[in-house]
Amino acid sequence: xxxxxxxxxxxxxxxxxxxxxxxxxxxxxxxxxxxxxxxxxxxxxxxxxxxxxxxxxxxxxxxxxxxxxxxxxxxxxxxxxxxxxxxxxxxxxxxxxxxxxxxxxxxxxxxxxxxxxxxxxxxxxxxxxxxxxxxxxxxxxxxxxxxxxxxxxxxxxxxxxxxxxxxxxxxxxxxxxxxxxxxxxxxxxxxxxxxxxxxxxxxxxxxxxxxxxxxxxxxxxxxxxxxxxxxxxxxxxxxxxxxxxxxxxxxxxxxxxxxxxxxxxxxxxxxxxxxxxxxxxxxxxxxxxxxxxxxxxxxxxxxxxxxxxxxxxxxxxxxxxxxxxxxxxxxxxxxxxxxxxxxxxxxxxxxxxxxxxxxxxxxxxxxxxxxxxxxxxxxxxxxxxxxxxxxxxxxxxxxxxxxxxxxxxxxxxxxxxxxxxxxxxxxxxxxxxxxxxxxxxxxxxxxxxxxxxxxxxxxxxxxxxxxxxxxxxxxxxxxxxxxxxxxxxxxxxxxxxxxxxxxxxxxxxxxxxxxxxxxxxxxxxxxxxxxxxxxxxxxxxxxxxxxxxxxxxxxxxxxxxxxxxxxxxxxxxxxxxxxxxxxxxxxxxxxxxxxxxxxxxxxxxxxxxxxxxxxxxxxxxxxxxxxxxxxxxxxxxxxxxxxxxxxxxxxxxxxxxxxxxxxxxxxxxxxxxxxxxxxxxxxxxxxxxxxxxxxxxxxxxxxxxxxxxxxxxxxxxxxxxxxxxxxxxxxxxxxxxxxxxxxxxxxxxxxxxxxxxxxxxxxxxxxxxxxxxxxxxxxxxxxxxxxxxxxxxxxxxxx
Numbered sequence: 001x002x003x004x005x006x007x008x009x010x011x012x013x014x015x016x017x018x019x020x021x022x023x024x025x026x027x028x029x030x031x032x033x034x035x036x037x038x039x040x041x042x043x044x045x046x047x048x049x050x051x052x053x054x055x056x057x058x059x060x061x062x063x064x065x066x067x068x069x070x071x072x073x074x075x076x077x078x079x080x081x082x083x084x085x086x087x088x089x090x091x092x093x094x095x096x097x098x099x100x101x102x103x104x105x106x107x108x109x110x111x112x113x114x115x116x117x118x119x120x121x122x123x124x125x126x127x128x129x130x131x132x133x134x135x136x137x138x139x140x141x142x143x144x145x146x147x148x149x150x151x152x153x154x155x156x157x158x159x160x161x162x163x164x165x166x167x168x169x170x171x172x173x174x175x176x177x178x179x180x181x182x183x184x185x186x187x188x189x190x191x192x193x194x195x196x197x198x199x200x201x202x203x204x205x206x207x208x209x210x211x212x213x214x215x216x217x218x219x220x221x222x223x224x225x226x227x228x229x230x231x232x233x234x235x236x237x238x239x240x241x242x243x244x245x246x247x248x249x250x251x252x253x254x255x256x257x258x259x260x261x262x263x264x265x266x267x268x269x270x271x272x273x274x275x276x277x278x279x280x281x282x283x284x285x286x287x288x289x290x291x292x293x294x295x296x297x298x299x300x301x302x303x304x305x306x307x308x309x310x311x312x313x314x315x316x317x318x319x320x321x322x323x324x325x326x327x328x329x330x331x332x333x334x335x336x337x338x339x340x341x342x343x344x345x346x347x348x349x350x351x352x353x354x355x356x357x358x359x360x361x362x363x364x365x366x367x368x369x370x371x372x373x374x375x376x377x378x379x380x381x382x383x384x385x386x387x388x389x390x391x392x393x394x395x396x397x398x399x400x401x402x403x404x405x406x407x408x409x410x411x412x413x414x415x416x417x418x419x420x421x422x423x424x425x426x427x428x429x430x431x432x433x434x435x436x437x438x439x440x441x442x443x444x445x446x447x448x449x450x451x452x453x454x455x456x457x458x459x460x461x462x463x464x465x466x467x468x469x470x471x472x473x474x475x476x477x478x479x480x481x482x483x484x485x486x487x488x489x490x491x492x493x494x495x496x497x498x499x500x501x502x503x504x505x506x507x508x509x510x511x512x513x514x515x516x517x518x519x520x521x522x523x524x525x526x527x528x529x530x531x532x533x534x535x536x537x538x539x540x541x542x543x544x545x546x547x548x549x550x551x552x553x554x555x556x557x558x559x560x561x562x563x564x565x566x567x568x569x570x571x572x573x574x575x576x577x578x579x580x581x582x583x584x585x586x587x588x589x590x591x592x593x594x595x596x597x598x599x600x601x602x603x604x605x606x607x608x609x610x611x612x613x614x615x616x617x618x619x620x621x622x623x624x625x626x627x628x629x630x631x632x633x634x635x636x637x638x639x640x641x642x643x644x645x646x647x648x649x650x651x652x653x654x655x656x657x658x659x660x661x662x663x664x665x666x667x668x669x670x671x672x673x674x675x676x677x678x679x680x681x682x683x684x685x686x687x688x689x690x691x692x693x694x695x696x697x698x699x700x701x702x703x704x705x706x707x708x709x710x711x712x713x714x715x716x717x718x719x720x721x722x723x724x725x726x727x728x729x730x731x732x733x734x735x736x737x738x739x740x741x742x743x744x745x746x747x748x749x750x751x752x753x754x755x756x757x758x759x760x761x762x763x764x765x766x767x768x769x770x771x772x773x774x775x776x777x778x779x780x781x782x783x784x785x786x787x788x789x790x791x792x793x794x795x796x797x798x799x
Contacts, residue, residue: 333444553602
């Protein structure tokens with residue numbers, strides 16, 4: 001009825017407008033009969049007047065309207081759509097660039113479940129792998145295996161939030177600040193992407209989109225709670241009032257953890273506000289703050305994992321049961337005798353803060369050109385006693401970018417052009433201090449100090465050209481200079497008094513990288529979209545990587561090179577109707593100087609060591625399906641096959657003498673060859689049970705090698721999750737809706753490996769590689785996954 005009334009009320013003035021010239025002509029004709037005849041010249045056809053906005057005066061240059069271009073039938077399929085403004089097109093370069101292999105995970109896929117971390121939502125995209133990091137919501141996120149070979153945090157991909165970069169200039173990203181309840185959608189962009197996103201985008205990019213204020217349109221409060229003391233209270237508020245739209249999200253999350261010494265307490269605040277100051281100017285402010293206080297268990301060896309996966313009975317080193325990992329701490333904090341302690345006894349953990357403040361100004365010169373300027377301040381403050389040492393430091397960074405997006409025509413062909421420049425920098429001084437006995441992560445003397453500078457600057461350009469009504473070509477290129485400067489000062493202490501000796505190591509490296517890309521999109525018809533792409537990526541090492549030797553001690557590793565990859569993608573999307581979508585992509589990527597990390601020997605002050613593998617190859621297949629095969633029923637699946645091997649790499653291992661081993665043809669460790677997430681669910685849309693639904697979900701991760709020699713494997717697993725949920729609209733002047741859910745995770749209580757860092761191979765004095773049975777005793781690698789858990793939640797929306 002509302003729609004009918006709206007049409008009717010709109011139709012009255014339209015009808016009156018159509019009738020009014022008829023009435024005027026009739027009256028003029030009647031009046032002319034009583035007047036003498038006159039001769040007049042026929043008026044010339046009037047020229048259409050340019051449309052000028054009455055809100056303000058324009059200069060002569062901006063008042064001219066750009067030549068209109070024809071509409072494009074391809075929209076949302078990776079092609080152009082000239083009904084969108086240049087500003088909307090610019091936003092699309094972060095969400096789903098034309099020609100790129102991309103998946104968008106919509107909020108509807110996780111709104112009715114307890115989404116504790118990115119692990120719960122990103123698995124819905126093919127190409128994504130997740131492993132547990134060093135903290136409750138700290139996860140290693142990989143695209144096509146990009147981060148599987150790193151020991152902590154996120155590398156080899158670039159992360160944005162609402163278009164603002166949350167990857168720092170040194171390439172480090174962390175997922176601690178991500179509470180999935182805050183987001184409306186997540187864009188997963190796969191494949192080498194440095195032409196558009198610059199340094200570190202060898203694997204691709206992620207863009208997390210918070211919910212616009214107008215979508216929330218009020219206040220929502222939710223609470224999730226479950227096993228192992230888990231409790232998450234969160235609030236979302238948003239509104240669109242006039243020319244301003246804003247949203248605020250806040251959450252308080254805490255729990256005891258399912259592994260010994262893994263309790264956590266973290267708070268997140270996330271704000272997005274946009275003001276349309278004039279018809280041509282938009283100002284956006286982004287603020288994120290996350291505080292984390294957590295205790296952290298030690299990583300186990302494979303044998304320890306089999307003995308005691310959840311590290312129970314590990315109160316002290318003296319009373320620890322089998323399977324408890326331990327660390328050896330200097331009794332005096334700098335040299336001499338040591339005490340063996342567990343993580344609980346030593347008080348290992350993390351106390352971090354992350355603050356991001358960003359601003360963006362967008363100006364429309366006309367209806368086809370937008371200029372965007374963006375600045376981000378990102379501060380990462382850490383105190384991380386995670387083993388024998390504690391990393392302490394403040395890492396403030398600054399990121400500025402400016403770009404133009406222009407829509408128009410080239411030789412009569414529809415065109416979208418993009419050109420931008422950027423500059424970002426991070427300067428920090430960080431300490432590594434010894435942890436000593438006494439509990440509460442008592443700090444001893446300095447182990448090392450690192451002064452570091454990381455600066456990136458460059459330009460990028462992109463052109464999307466519609467060659468025919470069905471064929472779109474994309475070409476892009478990026479050029480970037482990276483400056484790495486650092487002084488690492490290692491401290492050693494002699495005698496009971498600790499006479500100090502310092503050993504400085506310096507680095508001053510400059511890298512210049514260029515990344516071209518080409519893509520073709522062919523829209524055969526409304527059902528079939530074919531895409532092909534060839535693109536490049538690059539990633540420089542981190543300054544800290546330059547100062548860690550293979551032994552895990554401070555040393556000279558300044559010969560590290562930037563990694564580069566050249567990738568080929570070929571795929572299709574088939575959408576025969578609104579109920580079914582199938583996507584398939586095959587890719588082949590060639591790496592040079594791939595940066596690979598592995599765990600250092602137990603007790604080392606640095607947990608990981610970085611090296612270059614001269615040549616390697618990554619290939620695989622990504623499949624996605626979304627099928628609403630019967631009213632209320634929905635099947636979704638995301639499958640990834642990866643085959644990643646060294647093609648040129650000789651590893652040198654020292655045990656007295658130096659022994660060399662050719663790893664060509666070996667699998668790159670940390671890469672699971674098969675991963676699948678599949679879900680079948682039902683939701684009732686009619687009748688008295690409207691809003692009631694549920695699903696069954698299966699996760700499968702194949703076993704994978706943990707070492708370069710391919711002697712030891714981490715076991716794979718299959719998990720089953722079950723969910724029941726209910727959502728209903730409420731008839732009230734105060735409440736809008738109620739959402740309830742209950743989820744059982746790991747229904748069959750499987751014990752599984754949630755994370756396994758790569759380990760180093762060792763040799764005997766005779767130069768023979770130690771077998772898998774000995775490698776299985778190498779600590780510093782494994783975290784177990786969660787046993788069976790129950791999580792229930794409720795969310796109420798207020799008007």
